Every structure is written in structure tokens, then in C-alpha cells.
Amino acid sequence: MKHTSKLADIALLIGFAIVVALGPIIFTPIGAGYPDLLQKFAIYGIFAIGFNILFGLTGYLSFGHAAFLGVGSYAAVWSFKLLSMDLLPAVAMSVVLAGVLALAIGFVSLRRSGIYFSILTLAFAQMCYNMAYSVLTPITNGETGLRVLRQDPRYLDAAIGYVSPTPSLFGMQITGWTGFYICGAVLVAAFGLSIAIFRSPFGMTLRAIKSNQNRMGYTGYSTRPYLLSAFVISGMFAGLAGALLAATDPLAGAERMQWTASGEVVLMTILGGAGTLLGPVLGTGIIKYFENIFSAYNEAQLKAMFTFVPDGLREPVVKTLSLFVGEGWQLTLGLLFMAVVIFLPGGVMEGINRLIGLKHTPKVRSLGDSPQRDGLGEMVIEEMPTHDRTAEIEKNAAEQQARATAP
Amino acid sequence: MDAIVLQILNGLDKGGAYALIALGLTLAFGTLGVVNFAHGALFMLGAFCAVVFNKLLTLEIVKIDPTRTTPWGSPLEIKTPYVQAMLGDWGKVLIDYSVPVSILLAIPVMLLIGILIERGLIRFFYKRPHADQILVTFGLAIVLQEIVKHFFGANPIAQSAPALFSGSLQITEAIVYPYWRIVYLCFSLVVIGAVFAFLQLTTFGMVVRAGMQDRETVGLLGINIERRFTIVFGLAAIVAGLAGVMYTPIVPPDYHMGMDFLVLSFVVVVVGGMGSLPGAVLAGFLLGILQSFASMNEIKGLLPGIDQIIIYLVAVVVLLVRPRGLLGRKGVMES
Numbered sequence: 065m066k067h068t069s070k071l072a073d074i075a076l077l078i079g080f081a082i083v084v085a086l087g088p089i090i091f092t093p094i095g096a097g098y099p100d101l102l103q104k105f106a107i108y109g110i111f112a113i114g115f116n117i118l119f120g121l122t123g124y125l126s127f128g129h130a131a132f133l134g135v136g137s138y139a140a141v142w143s144f145k146l147l148s149m150d151l152l153p154a155v156a157m158s159v160v161l162a163g164v165l166a167l168a169i170g171f172v173s174l175r176r177s178g179i180y181f182s183i184l185t186l187a188f189a190q191m192c193y194n195m196a197y198s199v200l201t202p203i204t205n206g207e208t209g210l211r212v213l214r215q216d217p218r219y220l221d222a223a224i225g226y227v228s229p230t231p232s233l234f235g236m237q238i239t240g241w242t243g244f245y246i247c248g249a250v251l252v253a254a255f256g257l258s259i260a261i262f263r264s265p266f267g268m269t270l271r272a273i274k275s276n277q278n279r280m281g282y283t284g285y286s287t288r289p290y291l292l293s294a295f296v297i298s299g300m301f302a303g304l305a306g307a308l309l310a311a312t313d314p315l316a317g318a319e320r321m322q323w324t325a326s327g328e329v330v331l332m333t334i335l336g337g338a339g340t341l342l343g344p345v346l347g348t349g350i351i352k353y354f355e356n357i358f359s360a361y362n363e364a365q366l367k368a369m370f371t372f373v374p375d376g377l378r379e380p381v382v383k384t385l386s387l388f389v390g391e392g393w394q395l396t397l398g399l400l401f402m403a404v405v406i407f408l409p410g411g412v413m414e415g416i417n418r419l420i421g422l423k424h425t426p427k428v429r430s431l432g433d434s435p436q437r438d439g440l441g442e443m444v445i446e447e448m449p450t451h452d453r454t455a456e457i458e459k460n461a462a463e464q465q466a467r468a469t470a471p
Numbered sequence: 472m473d474a475i476v477l478q479i480l481n482g483l484d485k486g487g488a489y490a491l492i493a494l495g496l497t498l499a500f501g502t503l504g505v506v507n508f509a510h511g512a513l514f515m516l517g518a519f520c521a522v523v524f525n526k527l528l529t530l531e532i533v534k535i536d537p538t539r540t541t542p543w544g545s546p547l548e549i550k551t552p553y554v555q556a557m558l559g560d561w562g563k564v565l566i567d568y569s570v571p572v573s574i575l576l577a578i579p580v581m582l583l584i585g586i587l588i589e590r591g592l593i594r595f596f597y598k599r600p601h602a603d604q605i606l607v608t609f610g611l612a613i614v615l616q617e618i619v620k621h622f623f624g625a626n627p628i629a630q631s632a633p634a635l636f637s638g639s640l641q642i643t644e645a646i647v648y649p650y651w652r653i654v655y656l657c658f659s660l661v662v663i664g665a666v667f668a669f670l671q672l673t674t675f676g677m678v679v680r681a682g683m684q685d686r687e688t689v690g691l692l693g694i695n696i697e698r699r700f701t702i703v704f705g706l707a708a709i710v711a712g713l714a715g716v717m718y719t720p721i722v723p724p725d726y727h728m729g730m731d732f733l734v735l736s737f738v739v740v741v742v743g744g745m746g747s748l749p750g751a752v753l754a755g756f757l758l759g760i761l762q763s764f765a766s767m768n769e770i771k772g773l774l775p776g777i778d779q780i781i782i783y784l785v786a787v788v789v790l791l792v793r794p795r796g797l798l799g800r801k802g803v804m805e806s
Contacts, residue, residue, distance in 0.1 A: 073601065080784030088659075103604075121698075123602070125602045125605065129606075167527055172787060172791065175791060176790060176794065178505055178601055179601045179605070179745075180741065180790060182601075182602075182605060183737055183741050183786070184786075184787065184790060186737070187734075187738060187783040187786050187787060188735060188783070188787070190734055190783055191779075191780045191783040191784070194776075194779035194783075195776055195779060197779070198779045199775045199776025199778040199779070200776075216731060234571045259691075282561075286487075292662075323734065327609055331606075384685045387621055392615060392617060394616075394619060394623070395613070395617035395618065396615060397613060398610050398611070398612075398614035398617060399610070399614055401606065401607075401609065401610030401613065402592075402607055402610035402611060402614065404629075405603055405607040405610060406592075406595070406607060409603065448602075450792065471744065
């Protein structure tokens with residue numbers, strides 16, 4: 065086993081923090097340097113990091129993670145309504161509630177693995193989604209969505225005399241650049257936590273479960289508590305993301321819990337590279353960026369872009385391209401999804417590693433057996449040293465020949 | 472009593488749809504071992520075969536009749552569909568029956584689509600884990616859905632049942648049952664029967680069943696099992712497509728109808744037992760009826776919201792109590 069130094073991890077974390085801090089400058093050239101979008105990057109990044117702790121480390125594919133995001137949102141809005149406009153109680157409530165829900169769902173779902181686990185989580189998420197629309201309407205406000213009102217009681221605020229018209233953190237508004245930096249700070253913290261989990265014995269156990277659960281059983285490990293902890297942790301990350309989402313836009317709706325939302329976080333994670341540290345954040349950035357750019361285009365803009373194409377050709381070119389932009393962004397997303405699963409199961413991180421030709425990155429053949437790589441694509445478990453057999457064979461052949469020709 | 476009979480009847484046609492989709496899904500799973508998340512999209516494509524067929528039939532010739540005018544004073548336009556112009560009264564009947572007749576279009580189209588998907592995409596995923604299969608077919612489902620949305624728009628396109636079947640059957644005073652639902656139930660039973668007969672009574676079906684039991688041995692006997700499984704995948708696509716075609720008069724098709732059905736039919740397959748065909752049919756009807764009962768007012772009053780979650784609840788209980796599903800075979804997808 066290769067020892068990854070603490071120093072490298074700290075450097076990675078600091079580097080990550082610097083990139084987040086310089087986000088506005090770095091992303092301006094590609095037209096993403098405004099707070100709303102960057103905030104979205106950060107929030108969904110947290111969501112994906114959490115999902116990666118479950119899927120990337122244990123290989124258990126949950127198709128119901130959006131439920132935790134949704135529950136987190138609802139909890140945060142209720143906290144804004146009843147307790148305080150401050151972010152802290154909201155986050156605490158969301159994380160705890162999402163954790164409790166994850167504990168309940170995970171306890172049941174983790175009794176099965178493989179596709180059954182996926183379907184069980186999907187069933188639970190659909191159950192939450194349907195209930196949010198029907199029975200739980202008094203709590204969720206159904207289709208209209210739950211919103212913060214001026215005349216809500218806010219007992220904590222009333223007690224200490226804290227007044228804030230919108231969600232805030234110690235009086236700082238969670239909009240604009242302050243909002244981005246608050247979310248960014250949380251993202252960096254979440255990233256640091258995920259490094260810690262990846263490196264801990266706990267994380268190593270989870271990887272071992274992924275590579276061979278039976279053998280873990282034989283060595284005397286009871287795997288379920290580990291899996292359940294991973295599930296709850298990743299659910300709490302989702303709850304945290306939900307709380308931040310509710311803070312930036314204090315309106316919680318059930319559509320955040322729909323299973324397409326769960327599919328999106330899966331896509332973000334595998335696009336970046338499941339099981340890598342940076343992958344999920346990268347994947348989130350790519351998807352949210354393209355969603356923003358692509359869905360903004362329309363046919364007229366395309367026509368303006370393709371004025372250099374001859375007249376006869378321009379019409380068909382614009383027509384075909386318009387399939388993929390604007391309303392058709394989902395189509396691009398679907399194609400991207402397929403392309404990643406087919407050609408690059410290791411995600412963008414694997415692509416980068418292959419491009420710069422880092423050693424010890426064997427080709428990832430499937431999402432399931434993706435080797436254990438860490439942050440920058442280094443293999444944690446080293447490959448068997450590959451002998452250069454050809455030289456040996458040639459040498460043997462030469463010796464034999466020499467022997468044959470010798471008297 | 473009436474209410475119970477009515478709920479059973481209501482459940483039967485819904486159950487028919489679930490059973491058909493789950494049958495196709497489990498057929499693909501039992502033979503190819505592939506978890507196909509795009510199966511709902513195949514159902515949707517079938518429904519849109521009916522829409523396309525109807526559109527083709529109702530292409531019109533517009534003639535201007537100078538002798539008559541509209542109330543606004545402009546010359547009256549007389550629109551006659553081509554089919555009617557060519558075939559006379561037969562054309563009219565054909566348009567009226569466009570939904571059932573579009574089965575003839577749907578069968579070859581769905582077979583072709585099924586084989587294309589299997590040969591073009593899914594066969595590269597046999598050796599990869601189920602997570603990969605789920606994700607790639609999920610992507611495919613999004614793509615198919617968006618293509619349909621691009622051509623047909625996001626709004627549901629209503630299709631009408633033939634005039635003969637558009638009424639309702641008055642069984643007793645309280646029980647009113649639309650004719651088309653009876654047709655759908657019978658149709659689903661016929662299709663299910665046909666699939667089982669095909670698998671049980673033909674040589675082809677026998678080979679396929681043998682392949683489901685032990686693929687390797689069948690291969691060693693010199694039979695090209697791959698090709699047969701491809702055709703079985705096409706068959707699964709046809710079954711899903713037909714379920715979609717006949718469902719159009721009940722619920723107007725839109726581009727995401729497949730996704731709504733997919734989650735449910737997966738639950739049905741799991742409850743019935745992965746890879747078990749009778750299990751899928753049984754569970755389909757069972758869950759359909761259960762759902763109908765749960766949406767009765769009496770039960771909703773007792774347990775509010777139960778109609779929304781009953782199916783998932785049943786799935787969770789079944790998976791935990793009988794991990795193999797109702798009729799699941801030993802050794803299929805056990806982990």
C-alpha cells in the first residue's frame with residue numbers, strides 16, 4: 065500500500081480553497097463569474113461530494129438521494145419560519161433531519177445490495193415525493209411550495225431581537241458575493257471532511273466493502289454498520305446542500321425530491337469520476353455550467369453565430385444544433401450521460417490522468433470496478449509491478465541459441 | 472359490495488398495463504441479464520406510434536368550394552383526409568379505428584428499435600455491472616424522451632378510442648365501466664398469453680428458455696443463443712410498445728409518460744421476482760388492484776395518502792420479507 069502523505073492532502077485542500085476563493089476571477093473568462101451560478105456550483109458540489117462518499121467508496125448506487133436534499137430544504141424553511149432567519153439553526157435542523165431520515169431509509173435499504181438497493185432507495189424517494197404532494201401538504205404546502213412569510217413567528221429571533229428580512233448568517237445576507245463566499249466556505253469544509261473520510265480507516269473499510277464484501281465478512285467485519293454510517297453521512301451532506309439551497313431561495317418545493325434530481329447527482333458524480341476526491345466537484349461544475357450556457361441559447365443566437373456558413377447549409381446546421389440547446393439541453397445531458405458511461409467510466413478525472421499520462425492509472429473498465437484512486441488520480445492500492453517479459457524471453461532465447469551452437 | 476367490484480375492475484386494466492410493461496422488462500432481464508431503465512421509454516415510443524399513425528391517416532386534401540361560403544364570407548374549405556378520398560367509407564372506418572390498427576405499424580417499428588438498441592448499445596454492457604447498465608439505459612431513456620419532445624411538443628396528444636368502444640358499460644347502478652378498459656384488459660391478457668405460448672410451445676421459445684436456464688450449455692450445443700436473445704429483446708420492446716399503443720385512449724400520451732410507468736414497473740418486477748415471467752404478470756395485476764383499493768375514499772379516510780405510496784410500501788415489505796420476490800427463481804440476482 066502506498067502511503068499518501070498528510071502534506072499532500074493539506075496541499076490539495078489549500079489548493080482547493082484557493083480556487084474557490086479566486087472563483088470569481090477564474091470563472092469570469094468563461095462567462096460564469098457571477099455569484100448565482102457559482103453559488104449553485106458550490107451547493108450542488110456539496111451534494112455530489114456527499115453522494116460520492118456512498119457511491120464512490122462503497123459502490124452502492126442510491127437512486128433516491130434527492131429525498132434528503134428535499135427534506136433538508138423543507139427543514140431549513142421551517143427553521144426560517146419558526147426559529148430564526150439565521151442560517152445556523154436552519155443548517156443544524158436540516159442536517160439532523162436528513163440524517164434521521166437517512167438512518168431510517170438506510171436501515172431498511174441496506175439489507176439488500178446491488179440493483180435491489182437502487183430500487184429500494186428509489187421506492188423510498190418516490191414515497192417521500194408522493195407524500196410531500198399529498199398527505200404531508202400541511203407541512204410541505206404541496207404544489208405551491210413552502211415559503212417564508214413576513215408574519216411568521218420566528219420565536220428565537222423574537223427572543224433576542226434579531227431582525228433580518230431574508231435568510232442571513234450573523235447579519236450577512238446570503239445573496240450576491242457574500243452568499244457565494246458563505247457557500248464556498250461550506251464547500252471547502254465539506255471537501256476537507258471528505259478528504260478526512262477517504263484517508264481514515266473508516267474510508268478504507270468502505271473501499272474494502274466495495275472490492276469484496278464477502279471477504280470482509282470472512283475477516284470478521286460486520287459490514288452493515290459501516291455502510292449505514294456512510295449512507296447517513298452522505299444523507300447529511302445532502303441535507304446540508306438542501307439547507308443552503310433553501311437559504312439562497314427560500315422556497316422549498318417537492319420537485320427537488322423527484323427521481324430525475326437523484327439521477328442528476330449520479331451523473332455529476334460519475335462524470336467527474338466516482339471514487340475520486342475532486343471528481344464530483346468537477347462534474348458538478350461542468351454540468352451546471354453547461355446547463356446554464358446551453359439552455360440560454362436560442363435559434364436566433366445560433367444563426368448569428370453561424371453567419372460564416374454558406375447560406376444553403378446554414379439552415380440545416382442551425383436546425384440540428386438547436387436540437388441540443390435551449391429547451392433541448394436535456395438531450396445533450398442524456399447523450400453526455402451515455403457517452404461518459406460508455407467511453408469514460410472513470411469520469412473526467414480519468415481522462416485528465418490519461419492525458420497527462422500519470423503512471424499507475426489502469427484503464428477503468430466499469431463504474432463498479434473502478435480502482436481506488438485518490439485526489440489527483442494516484443492509485444492508493446498499487447498495481448502489481450509489471451515485468452517486462454519480452455526482454456526476459458529474448459534473453460532466454462539468445463542463451464538457448466548460444467547453447468545450441470556451442471559444441 | 473359494488474364498490475369492491477368496481478375497484479377490482481379498475482385495478483384490472485391498470486394491472487394489465489403494469490403486467491405488460493413488467494413482462495417486457497423481466498423478459499429482457501431473464502434472457503440478457505440487463506437492467507433496462509429505457510423500458511419506460513419504449514412504452515412511450517409505442518404510444519407515439521399510435522400518434523404518428525393517426526397523423527398519417529388524417530393528412531388532408533384541402534379543396535376550396537367556391538359555391539359555398541363560411542359565415543365570415545370567405546370560400547368554404549372542404550377538408551377530406553387522403554385515406555377517405557381513396558378508400559371512401561372504408562377510410563372513415565380506418566380513421567375511427569386508428570388506435571387498434573396502429574398496432575400493425577407498432578410491431579415492426581418496435582421490433583426494429585428493440586434490435587437496434589440491443590445491437591447498438593446494450594450488448595456492450597453484458598459484462599459490466601448492473602450500475603453501469605442502469606446508468607447507460609437511464610441516459611438512453613432521457614435521449615429518447617427528449618427526441619420525442621422535440622418532434623411532438625410537451626403537451627399530451629389525446630387519441631380517441633373507436634366510436635364503438637367509447638361508451639361505458641353499465642353493469643349495475645353503481646358500476647360504470649368504460650368499454651375501452653375492457654378492451655385493454657382483454658388485449659393485455661391476449662398479449663400475455665401470446666408471449667407465454669411463444670415461449671412454451673415453439674422451438675424458438677424452448678431454446679430461449681433453455682438459454683435462460685443455462686446459457687453456456689446451450690451455446691456449447693452449437694446454438695447461436697446471442698441472436699435469439701436479441702430477438703427476445705425485440706419482443707420485449709414490442710410488448711412494451713403494444714402496451715403503449717393501446718393505452719393512448721386511456722391517458723393521452725406525452726413525452727414523459729414512460730418515466731412515470733418505469734418506476735412502477737420496476738417495482739412490479741421486483742415484487743414478482745427478478746426474471747420470473749409469471750411473477751411479473753401476477754405482481755402487475757396484484758399491485759394494480761391494490762392501488763385501486765387504496766384510492767377508495769373509505770380507505771383514504773382511514774389512512775390518508777395511502778393511495779400514493781401503497782405500491783412502494785408493498786415493494787419494501789416484499790423485498791424485506793421475501794427477498795426473492797413472489798415467484799423469484801433461486802440464484803437469479805442474488806447478492
